[in-house]
């Protein structure tokens with residue numbers, strides 16, 4: 001029997017009310033049906049009434065500008081180049097970047113301008129000899145001194161832990177909506193959550209330094225590399241845009257009390273392309289206001305291989321997937337690379353060293369020579385990994 005499925009054409013970003021998923025009944029069934037459609041046909045949603053306390057969210061919103069207003073020498077003292085775990089402050093000032101999948105560097109590259117502060121809950125560092133090289137990405141973050149910004153670390157770590165917990169609950173809803181056991185994705189996570197490596201970034205997007213240069217932007221079109229992204233838009237300034245299956249750019253403006261949730265390439269791969277890692281970009285604000293945002297990137301365990309995925313979706317899910325593939329304005333190339341056949345921790349470190357060769361030379365000198373047997377690359381061959 002042939003079924004004809006027409007993919008939903010999204011012309012705006014849909015919203016799901018998280019509370020509807022919390023109790024069995026028709027509302028929960030409807031939530032799961034909408035979630036399935038969204039995962040397959042747009043890959044982006046607003047999540048309202050989520051489980052993270054608004055008090056915690058509001059603290060993060062209040063701290064974001066305060067961090068970036070700190071004197072430059074304090075921000076520089078937590079520069080990520082001082083962290084083997086690649087945590088800390090990074091000033092992306094008008095750099096040329098190339099993003100995975102979405103594009104190659106052309107003759108007139110986009111230059112991105114933003115500041116970011118990457119953090120995680122503290123993990124033990126494993127710098128001792130004998131640990132696999134990639135475990136050295138674990139480690140404590142860099143934080144400004146407590147007296148400079150009292151309460152900053154506590155508020156951000158509280159936020160991190162609450163969103164992390166939501167990320168596992170949401171992964172289980174995704175599995176269920178796709179007709180799998182709710183625990184099906186647990187195979188991609190460590191039971192001991194302290195081994196997991198989510199990352200959060202405070203982002204600050206200033207208006208362009210040269211408004212006459214249309215190539216200056218916040219973040220060029222890209223897909224996130226991780227599993228799920230939970231984005232808090234932390235000021236009332238728009239700029240995020242999302243590409244739908246027909247190639248139209250949809251605005252995704254801030255909506256109070258929501259997270260924007262989108263799917264990363266790891267989730268795309270473990271679902272063999274059924275869930276879509278959707279392209280998105282951030283335009284620099286027109287000014288004078290600055291835009292702040294706080295993406296939380298969940299990820300798979302460092303100890304799994306994405307290419308081991310063998311999801312047993314029901315036939316109707318595969319039909320929805322095939323119907324979407326026929327409608328896409330471009331191929332979604334989710335095929336497994338050699339990198340997906342090795343441990344995810346190794347792949348992640350490889351991307352980090354490719355992105356930041358200077359960090360590779362400093363903290364992973366032996367591994368660096370494996371990645372770059374012919375010596376350090378020229379600047380233009382850099383690949384930007386956002387959800388690092």
Ligand SMILES: O=C(O)CCC(=O)C(=O)O
Nearest residue numbers: 203224240282293295386
């Ligand atoms: O700042 C935003 O709104 C989105 C950021 C983003 O896409 C990223 O960091 O991967």
Ligand SMILES: [Fe+2]
Nearest residue numbers: 223224280386
């Ligand atoms: Fe992103």
